[in-house]
Amino acid sequence: MHPVITFAHNVLPFTKGWPDWVVYVAIVFVVAFGILNTLVAPLTGISTYIERRMAGRAQYRWGPNRVGFRSLLDALPVTRWIGRMGDIGPVKAIGRLIPGGLLQFAADGLKLFTKEDIIPAKADKFLFRASPYVVMAGSFAAFAVLPVSFNFRAVNFNIGIFYVLGISSLVVPGILMAGWGSANKWALFGGMRSASQIVSYEIPVAISLMTAVMLAGTMNMTDIVNAQRSGYGIEKAGALGWYVFRYGGLMIVPFVIYFIGGCAEVNRTPFDLPEGESELVSGYHTEYSGFRWSFFFMAEYSNMFAVGAIATTMFLGGPLPPYPVQLTEQLFGGMGHLGMVLRFLEGFAWFFIKSYFFVLVMIHMRWTLPRYRVDQLMHLCWKVLLPIALVWFVLMCGVRAVRMEMKLAAQPAVAEVTR
Amino acid sequence: MIAALGLAVKNPATWVFLAFAAVTCGSALVVAVSRSLVYSAYALLLTFFGVAGLYAFLDADFLAAAQLLVYVGGILVLILFGVMLTHKIRDINLSNESTNPVVGAVISGFLFLALAYVSLMTDWQVVEHPASATSGEIGRAFVGKYLLPFEVSSVLLLGALIGAAYLARREKREA
Structure with missing residues (x-):
């Protein structure tokens, strides 16, 4: 019996009469609920915080950089004096360490909670209300299979990456629902643009991900991570084992295609036509306010993180560190339970560092690049990214086939079954 | 038969199955009878989702994900585009006229009876350990x-x- 099920039987005795898989499903639901509320919500909060700080720097908007502990200190004369101390002489560095703007996202959440929930009189009330849930379900469900640390994920799904592609397609009808339900032409245009963009870019994205799947020979995300532990015939390869650096750097092309397509799928600049302020007010969520509006933004930021996390898993080794992971495995392996915790934290840290690197790049792109035109957008997808992705997929198939032939020729005694 | 049903009711798995089946059939009914084409299209979303759930319930995980990817991500979006780009679809209630209710009811009734007969009379093979x-x-x-x-x-x-x-x-x- 699975230890988790035994644990559930011990803690909640009434679950003993249930079949194992029902208990398992119940546990998965509870864990997923916990992860969503303790992980995804702060993730989006942190992302908005970074976004604000970067936007503040890029556009010389200092406001969001100040709301935080510094302004709390400034509230009272005594504490203000303490805060000022931070600016003087040798303690200046300490004062700098107190981050500005840190309380902004908490304040934002509070504001959105208390805002009036406006539904336009002519809106389709049911679709208008349902849309944020559909969008959020589609983007949050992808988190279930992300390998956030070594052999640690909510569900060990043997079709992991395919499931992510499938479930995230729920977002498209959700966005169209918002656009239609709002009874607003801008919203409808925004929804249409967004849907067509996501549907188009799904294809190069899927093909570039398929390249990595083909190399790993599995769609299970944990197995894909484990396939990147070694490479170039070296057992302790470290960063060299990651798919971006494998095969003499050939995999950089699908990786870049995935990242470009991923940015387009989450409607980030330079692909933010669905919300182009100069043309569409703010696209499919024009009519939304308060917490419903924030649902769309939580979905957007968690999608950004998911794109970064998938890029990390498929091409950058997921939770694998850039140094050979076998070293820390040996080190922590002899430390018992503490070692297990340390190992978990190690993988967790690397996974989040790498994923957040992509979030940072996306934010940087937003405040640097101008927006595409619709025709340029479609041109890039169908005439540039898709052919390159297809050709590269065939090329990598050839490379893999040749290498397997070489392997078979080198050791004819081992009859390896080609998978 | 009755005993088997009684046993099945006690099994929570049956309830999960019934929930998926109810979602699928209920939303399919909305697809058929709704007066608004947009609502029909969105009910189809739930139908596809329910069918994907049934696939997953039958341990056909790949098929379930493919169902979502192809039907929800592709075909449903195509239908929605078609519906939403139709000229003045909101003004005129031209959508989903129900014609020939009697003939339709008779034909679908016979179809239902035939399918029910086949599914009840078939000697289903129960796989102990599905792939x-x-x-x-x-x-x-x-x-x-x-x-x-x-x-x-x-x-x-x-x-x-x-x-x-x-x-x-x-x-x-x-x-």
Whole structure:
């Protein structure tokens, strides 16, 4: 019996009469609920915080950089004096360490909670209300299979990456629902643009991900991570084992295609036509306010993180560190339970560092690049990214086939079954 | 039969199955009888989702994800585009006229009876340990036993693609 099920039987005795898989499903639901509320919500909060700080720097908007502990200190004369101390002489560095703007996202959440929930009189009330849930379900469900640390994920799904592609397609009808339900032409245009963009870019994205799947020979995300532990015939390869650096750097092309397509799928600049302020007010969520509006933004930021996390898993080794992971495995392996915790934290840290690197790049792109035109957008997808992705997929198939032939020729005694 | 039903009711798995079946059938009913085409299209979303759930329930995980990817992500979006780009669809209640209710009821009633008879009379094989990973088997079947039908259908799709591109392309007039 699975230890988790035994644990559930011990803690909640009434679950003993249930079949194992029902208990398992119940546990998965509870864990997923916990992860969503303790992980995804702060993730989006942190992302908005970074976004604000970067936007503040890029556009010389200092406001969001100040709301935080510094302004709390400034509230009272005594504490203000303490805060000022931070600016003087040798303690200046300490004062700098107190981050500005840190309380902004908490304040934002509070504001959105208390805002009036406006539904336009002519809106389709049911679709208008349902849309944020559909969008959020589609983007949050992808988190279930992300390998956030070594052999640690909510569900060990043997079709992991395919499931992510499938479930995230729920977002498209959700966005169209918002656009239609709002009874607003801008919203409808925004929804249409967004849907067509996501549907188009799904294809190069899927093909570039398929390249990595083909190399790993599995769609299970944990197995894909484990396939990147070694490479170039070296057992302790470290960063060299990651798919971006494998095969003499050939995999950089699908990786870049995935990242470009991923940015387009989450409607980030330079692909933010669905919300182009100069043309569409703010696209499919024009009519939304308060917490419903924030649902769309939580979905957007968690999608950004998911794109970064998938890029990390498929091409950058997921939770694998850039140094050979076998070293820390040996080190922590002899430390018992503490070692297990340390190992978990190690993988967790690397996974989040790498994923957040992509979030940072996306934010940087937003405040640097101008927006595409619709025709340029479609041109890039169908005439540039898709052919390159297809050709590269065939090329990598050839490379893999040749290498397997070489392997078979080198050791004819081992009859390896080609998978 | 009755005893088996009683046993099944006690099993929570039955309730999960019934929930999926209810979602599928209920939303399919909305697809058929709703007066608004947009609501029909969105009810279809739930139908596809319910069917994906039933696939997942039958341990056909790859099929479930493919159902979501192809039907929800592709076909449903296409239908929604078609509906939403229809001229003045909101003003005129032209959508989903129900015609010939009696004939329809008779035909679907007979279909239901036939399907129910078949499903009750079939001696179903119960698999104790279903395959945990179906994707590998499906892949081998595609490039092995069913290679020719697979390739022929892909050529068909390519033909459809070229035809669509030809229709959508605006001919440049010779000046």
